[in-house]
Amino acid sequence: MDSNASFPFVSPKGKPVKKQNFSRKRQAILEAIHSTCTHPTAEWIYQTLKPQFPDLSLGTVYRNISSFKEQGLVVRVATVNGQERLDGNLSPHSHFICDQCGAVVDILEDLINASADRKVTEQYGVCVTSHEVLFHGLCSACSQKSC
Numbered sequence: 001m002d003s004n005a006s007f008p009f010v011s012p013k014g015k016p017v018k019k020q021n022f023s024r025k026r027q028a029i030l031e032a033i034h035s036t037c038t039h040p041t042a043e044w045i046y047q048t049l050k051p052q053f054p055d056l057s058l059g060t061v062y063r064n065i066s067s068f069k070e071q072g073l074v075v076r077v078a079t080v081n082g083q084e085r086l087d088g089n090l091s092p093h094s095h096f097i098c099d100q101c102g103a104v105v106d107i108l109e110d111l112i113n114a115s116a117d118r119k120v121t122e123q124y125g126v127c128v129t130s131h132e133v134l135f136h137g138l139c140s141a142c143s144q145k146s147c
């Protein structure tokens with residue numbers, strides 16, 4: 001018999017208190033992404049949840065975001081001014097990015113349709129399964145300021 005056989009593998013005090021707190025944060029981060037249509041940054045999520053979770057770290061926010069992306073719960077829209085912008089809206093849609101203020105706006109019309117996918121598939125010998133369209137320019141607020 002192994003001399004370590006009496007070693008308690010599971011501590012009776014091993015209540016998953018920390019883990020519970022972790023998943024509460026995880027849930028809050030996911031909800032924060034879904035609570036806005038501004039396509040938030042990790043920094044924004046951190047600032048928004050900090051009052052509710054004073055021990056929250058930016059690293060925790062980043063770790064959860066990358067696991068959400070792996071699980072397909074959120075998508076990355078683009079990197080704007082060095083910050084990754086996230087989207088909780090998983091239905092296919094396009095985006096407009098304001099090059100001045102960094103606003104990311106949903107464009108819900110399907111401007112590039114399935115025939116464009118087919119055309120690229122045929123012309124380039126690839127297999128298109130989806131497409132992303134990014135429009136750039138000035139948002140309505142910024143274009144009013146510059147006029």
Ligand SMILES: [Zn+2]
Nearest residue numbers: 098101139142
């Ligand atoms: Zn703007």
Ligand SMILES: [Zn+2]
Nearest residue numbers: 087089095106
């Ligand atoms: Zn979007």
